[in-house]
Amino acid sequence: xxxxxxxxxxxxxxxxxxxxxxxxxxxxxxxxxxxxxxxxxxxxxxxxxxxxxxxxxxxxxxxxxxxxxxxxxxxxxxxxxxxxxxxxxxxxxxxxxxxxxxxxxxxxxxxxxxxxxxxxxxxxxxxxxxxxxxxxxxxxxxxxxxxxxxxxxxxxxxxxxxxxxxxxxxxxxxxxxxxxxxxxxxxxxxxxxxxxxxxxxxxxxxxxxxxxxxxxxxxxxxxxxxxxxxxxxxxxxxxxxxxxxxxxxxxxxxxxxxxxxxxxxxxxxxxxxxxxxxxxxxxxxxxxxxxxxxxx
Amino acid sequence: xxxxxxxxxxxxxxxxxxxxxxxxxxxxxxxxxxxxxxxxxxxxxxxxxxxxxxxxxxxxxxxxxxxxxxxxxxxxxxxxxxxxxxxxxxxxxxxxxxxxxxxxxxxxxxxxxxxxxxxxxxxxxxxxxxxxxxxxxxxxxxxxxxxxxxxxxxxxxxxxxxxxxxxxxxxxxxxxxxxxxxxxxxxxxxxxxxxxxxxxxxxxxxxxxxxxxxxxxxxxxxxxxxxxxxxxxxxxxxxxxxxxxxxxxxxxxxxxxxxxxxxxxxxxxxxxxxxxxxxxxxxxxxxxxxxxxxxxxxxxxxxxxxxxxxxxxxxxxxxxxxxxxxxxxxxxxxxxxxxxxxxxxxxxxxxxxxxxxxxxxxxxxxxxxxxxxxxxxxxxxxxxxxxxxxxxxxxxxxxxxxxxxxxxxxxxxxxxxxxxxxxxxxxxxxxxxxxxxxxxxxxxxxx
Numbered sequence: 001x002x003x004x005x006x007x008x009x010x011x012x013x014x015x016x017x018x019x020x021x022x023x024x025x026x027x028x029x030x031x032x033x034x035x036x037x038x039x040x041x042x043x044x045x046x047x048x049x050x051x052x053x054x055x056x057x058x059x060x061x062x063x064x065x066x067x068x069x070x071x072x073x074x075x076x077x078x079x080x081x082x083x084x085x086x087x088x089x090x091x092x093x094x095x096x097x098x099x100x101x102x103x104x105x106x107x108x109x110x111x112x113x114x115x116x117x118x119x120x121x122x123x124x125x126x127x128x129x130x131x132x133x134x135x136x137x138x139x140x141x142x143x144x145x146x147x148x149x150x151x152x153x154x155x156x157x158x159x160x161x162x163x164x165x166x167x168x169x170x171x172x173x174x175x176x177x178x179x180x181x182x183x184x185x186x187x188x189x190x191x192x193x194x195x196x197x198x199x200x201x202x203x204x205x206x207x208x209x210x211x212x213x214x215x216x217x218x219x220x221x222x223x224x225x226x227x228x229x230x231x232x233x234x235x236x237x238x239x240x241x242x243x244x245x246x247x248x249x250x251x252x253x254x255x256x257x258x259x260x261x262x263x264x265x266x267x268x269x270x271x272x273x274x275x276x277x278x279x280x281x282x283x284x285x286x287x288x289x290x291x292x293x294x295x296x
Numbered sequence: 297x298x299x300x301x302x303x304x305x306x307x308x309x310x311x312x313x314x315x316x317x318x319x320x321x322x323x324x325x326x327x328x329x330x331x332x333x334x335x336x337x338x339x340x341x342x343x344x345x346x347x348x349x350x351x352x353x354x355x356x357x358x359x360x361x362x363x364x365x366x367x368x369x370x371x372x373x374x375x376x377x378x379x380x381x382x383x384x385x386x387x388x389x390x391x392x393x394x395x396x397x398x399x400x401x402x403x404x405x406x407x408x409x410x411x412x413x414x415x416x417x418x419x420x421x422x423x424x425x426x427x428x429x430x431x432x433x434x435x436x437x438x439x440x441x442x443x444x445x446x447x448x449x450x451x452x453x454x455x456x457x458x459x460x461x462x463x464x465x466x467x468x469x470x471x472x473x474x475x476x477x478x479x480x481x482x483x484x485x486x487x488x489x490x491x492x493x494x495x496x497x498x499x500x501x502x503x504x505x506x507x508x509x510x511x512x513x514x515x516x517x518x519x520x521x522x523x524x525x526x527x528x529x530x531x532x533x534x535x536x537x538x539x540x541x542x543x544x545x546x547x548x549x550x551x552x553x554x555x556x557x558x559x560x561x562x563x564x565x566x567x568x569x570x571x572x573x574x575x576x577x578x579x580x581x582x583x584x585x586x587x588x589x590x591x592x593x594x595x596x597x598x599x600x601x602x603x604x605x606x607x608x609x610x611x612x613x614x615x616x617x618x619x620x621x622x623x624x625x626x627x628x629x630x631x632x633x634x635x636x637x638x639x640x641x642x643x644x645x646x647x648x649x650x651x652x653x654x655x656x657x658x659x660x661x662x663x664x665x666x667x668x669x670x671x672x673x674x675x676x677x678x679x680x681x682x683x684x685x686x687x688x689x690x691x692x693x694x695x696x697x698x699x700x701x702x703x704x705x706x707x708x709x710x711x712x713x714x715x716x717x718x719x720x721x722x723x724x725x726x727x728x729x730x731x732x733x734x735x736x737x738x739x740x741x742x743x
Contacts (some may be wrong), residue, residue: 046372046398051738054297059703062734072346137551150549151710239549242708259370262394263732 009168014140032275038268047261050204057269066245067270071277074250077161084165085221089172093200094112096173097180107177118163122237125163153246156161156239160247163234168224172217175255179213180206210291221283226278227251248272324356327619328382329626332368332607333441334361334513339514340642348629349636355622358507365607366695369394373614375555376400383457383619384626388439388570388607392428392693393512395610397435397692397737402434402611402620404627411624415631418648422606423677427524427688431513431742437608438627439637439648443571444602445493446674447592451585453481453564465595466533471544476564486546486554487561489705493567493591494534495527496603500686501593501679502526504601507730512690515742516734520697520726523719526594532715535708569590570673574644588669590676600686602680606645610717638660646673690742692733698727 008039014021039057041050061067080173092110096103129149136147149156183206191201207214225231231250235241241248241256250270259269305465331341338361340398362368365388375381376398384690387395395401408415417425417435426440432584449463453470457479473484487494499506504525509518522528537543546557555572557563559579580586594601611623636652639645642663647653653674656662664673680686691697704722707713 042732044398044736045394046400047377048399051735055734060728126549129550133551150545150547207327222647242549242703242706243710244703244713256699257696260366260699261693261729262369262373263696263729265736266732 003189021170035268035271039272040264040267042212043264043268045264050093050265053265057265057272059274060266061269066248067244070248070250070253073157073248074226075247076157077164077231077247078222078251080161081164081168081225082218082221084161084173085168086217088165088169090174090210090214091218092169092173093176094198094206096177098198108248110173111170113167114165114174116167117229117233118167119233119237121163121167122160122234124156125159125166126238128160129159150243153243156243160234160238164225167230167234168221170223175213176210176218183209206230208234215289218289219282221286222281223278226281227274324354325618326356326358327384327615327622329357329359329386330362330368330372330382331359331386332362332365332388333386334363337441337643338363340639342472343642344630344635344639347635348626352625355625357371357622357626365391365437376612376614379614381614382622383612383615384614385610386607387437387610389605389689390698392437392608392688393690393692393694396430396441397740398741400613401436404438404611407611407620407624408628411621413624413628415628417475419651419672419699421648421650421653421678423601423682423686424648426607427604428684437610438631439604439608440607440630441571441643441645442604442606442648442677443470443645444498444604444677445567445591446560446570446573446673446676447589447653448566448576449569449570449585450558450561453479453561455585457481462589463565463592464589466530466592467595468590470537470542472565473537477542478626481612483544483546483557483563485537485543485565487543487555487567488545488547489654489702489709491701491705492605493571494530494705495522495569495701496689497591498529498530499525500603501591501600501676502597503683503685506689507687507691510684510687510690512692513687513742516692516730516737516740518730520691520723520730522701523611523716523723524704527581528716528719530594531705531708531719535715538709570646570670571606571644573670574666588672590672590679598700599679602676603684603686603688604677641667644670646670647679667702691730692737693729700725700729 019187038050040054041052042057043050092106096107096110101102109227114115129136129147129150131137131140131145140148141147145151147155149159186211187205188201191205196204202258231249232255233251235247236255239247241252251274254270254274257270263265318703324643329345332339341361342359345357347696349356360382361369365386368385372381372385372387373529381400388481405415405417420435422438424442425435426433428436428439447463449472453476457472457475458473459475461468461472461602463472463578469485476484496506498504499522505511506522507517507518507520512518534543536543544563546552546554546563552560552562554563554566557577558566558568559576559586561580570588575584590599591602609627611620615623617651618742630639631649631653633649633652636647637656637659640647640652640656647656657671661667662669664675682688700722704713704718708718
C-alpha cells in the first residue's frame with residue numbers, strides 16, 4: 001500500500017527546484033535583506049556611506065502620530081475590505097449556484113471586474129463618484145455634503161473600500177462558487193425536500209461546508225488589503241491618501257516616503273513593521289481560526 | 297496570403313539589418329537622455345533630439361521619457377545605484393538639492409570647459425540661473441524648461457461683470473471676485489492646494505522667507521519659518537474668501553482641477569504656470585477673451601521677482617569620456633538662439649537666456665496672438681535682482697515638505713481646521729524632514 005517513490009540522490013530535487021529557489025532568493029530574500037540594512041542606517045538616495053543609526057528610524061516611525069493613523073486606516077481598510085468582498089462574493093455565488101436561468105451569463109459578468117487593474121478602477125470611480133460632477137452630484141445639490149470624499153475622511157475611506165470590494169468580489173466569487181459546487185447536492189436536496197428554503201439551506205448547510213474556502217479567502221484578502229498592489233493603486237489614483245491623511249494606508253505611506261520623500265530608511269523601517277504585522281495576523285488566523293474550519 | 301506575410305517579414309528583417317548596420321558603419325557615439333515630460337511636451341523633446349541627431353554625424357542621442365518628474369528622479373537614482381545611469385537626466389526644481397549633494401554629476405561649467413565650449417554663463421537670466429547655481433553662482437546643471445506662476449483671468453467675464461481694472465493686487469482680486477459673484481458667476485476664483493503658487497511664489501514676490509539661512513542656500517541647518525510670515529495672513533484671506541464662496545476649491549478629487557475649471561469657464565480666475573499658456577489658448581472656445589498677468593501682490597508691497605519652476609538638465613558622473621563629448625555637444629546645441637526660440641514656440645516654456653529672449657522679442661514673437669502675454673513671465677522672473685528670499689529654495693526633501701503644506705491646506709479649506717495650528721504643524725513636520733536630511737548628509741557642505 002505505502003509504496004512511495006523515494007529519490008536516492010539529494011541533488012536532483014534541488015536541481016529541479018533551483019530555478020524557483022533562485023527566483024525567491026533574488027526577488028524576495030535579497031530585497032528583504034537590503035530593507036533590513038536600510039532600516040538601521042540613514043541611506044543617502046544615491047548611495048554612498050550610510051551611517052548606522054540603530055533603532056532611530058523605528059523610533060521616528062513610532063513617534064509619528066500620522067504613522068499610527070495609517071495603521072488604523074490600514075486595519076479598517078483590510079477588515080472592511082475583506083468582509084465586504086467575502087459577503088458580496090458569497091451572496092453572488094449562492095445566487096449563481098442555484099442555477100436559475102441566466103446563471104451562466106451572470107457568472108461571467110461577476111468575474112469581469114477582477115480583470116480590471118486596481119488603478120484603472122480607481123481612476124474610473126474617482127469620476128463616477130466625484131462629489132461635484134459624478135453620480136452623487138444631484139444628491140449633493142439637494143443635501144449639501146451628503147457625499148463628499150474630498151472633505152470627509154470617512155467618506156473617502158468608504159470610497160476606496162467600495163472600489164476594492166467591487167474589484168475583488170469577483171475573485172472571492174469564483175472561489176466560493178467552486179466551493180459551493182463541491183457541496184454534495186444530496187444534502188441540499190434533502191433539506192429542500194424537508195421544506196428548507198434557499199436561505200435556511202445556505203445558512204445551515206452550504207456556508208458551514210464552505211468554511212475551508214472562507215478561511216482561505218480570509219487570509220488572502222487580509223493580506224491583499226494590507227499589502228496588495230491594488231490597495232496602493234486604488235488609493236493613489238483616487239484620494240492620494242487624503243483628505244488630511246484620511247485614507248493613508250500603510251503601503252501608500254511607505255511608497256510615498258520612499259519614492260517621493262527619498263526617505264529610504266524610514267520607509268524600510270515601516271516595511272519591516274508591516275511585514276511583522278502580516279506575520280502576526282497570519283499566525284493568529286492559522287493558530288485560532290484554522291482549527292475550527294475542518295469538517296469531518 | 298501566407299506568402300505575402302512571409303515576404304513582408306523578410307523585407308522587415310532585411311530593413312532591420314541594413315538599419316542596424318548603418319550606425320555601426322558611421323561609428324556614432326550613442327548616449328542616453330532621460331526626461332520627465334510626458335504627452336505633447338514629450339513629443340517636442342523627441343523632436344529636439346531628432347533635430348540634434350540630424351544636425352551632426354558624430355553622436356546619437358537616445359531620448360526616453362520617464363513619464364513624470366518624480367519618476368525621472370527615482371529612476372535616475374535606481375539606475376545610478378545599478379551603474380546604468382543615463383548621460384543626461386532632467387531633474388525638477390524640488391530635486392535640485394538631492395542631486396547637488398549626491399556627488400553623482402559632472403558640473404555644467406566643468407563639462408563645457410573640458411570639451412572646449414565657451415558659454416557665457418551670465419547670459420542666463422539670474423532669476424533662473426540662481427535657482428540651480430551654487431551659493432557662489434556656479435551652475436551645476438543647465439536650465440532647460442523654465443516657467444513661473446502667473447495669474448489668468450477671463451476678460452469676457454470681467455467685462456460682463458463691469459470690472460474695468462486689471463487684477464494687480466489682491467484687494468483688486470477680491471473686488472473683482474465680488475463683482476463676478478454679483479453678476480452670477482458661481483466660481484470667481486478657483487484654487488487648489490498646490491503650494492507652488494500659494495506658498496513659494498507668494499513668498500518670493502512679497503520678499504518673505506520660507507526658511508532661514510536664505511531659504512537653505514547658506515546651510516543644511518535651515519529651518520522653515522513660513523508659519524510666521526505674511527503667508528499666514530494670505531491663507532487667512534483665502535479662507536475668508538472661500539467661506540464667502542468667492543474663492544472656490546477645485547481639485548481632481550472634487551471632480552475638476554483648476555486648469556479645466558478655467559478652460560471650461562467655470563472659474564474666471566486661477567493661478568497656474570506659464571507652461572499652461574499654450575493649453576489654455578488651445579482649449580478655451582474660440583472668441584473667448586482671456587488674459588494673463590503677473591501674480592497679484594498685496595497693496596503697498598514692493599514686488600520682487602518670482603521663482604523659476606520647471607527643470608534643469610544634469611550630466612551624470614561615471615559615463616565613458618566619449619559620451620561627455622556628445623552630451624556637451626547636445627547641451628550646446630539646444631542652447632543656441634534658434635533652438636531656444638523653437639523650444640519656447642512649440643511649448644509654453646520661457647527662454648532661459650537673455651539673448652534668446654531678446655531675439656524672440658525682436659522677431660515680434662510676443663506680439664502675435666497665441667504667444668502674446670508670455671513675455672510677462674520673463675518680466676515677473678526678472679522683476680528685481682534676486683534677494684535672499686527670492687533666489688530660490690534650497691531645501692532637502694522638498695517634495696515631502698510640499699506635501700505637508702498641501703495636506704495642511706486641505707485640512708484648512710476642506711475641514712475647517714485652524715489656519716495657524718495647521719501651518720505650525722506643517723512647519724514642525726517639515727523641519728523633521730529637514731533634520732533627517734541634514735543627518736543623512738552629515739559632514740557634507742553646501743558649496
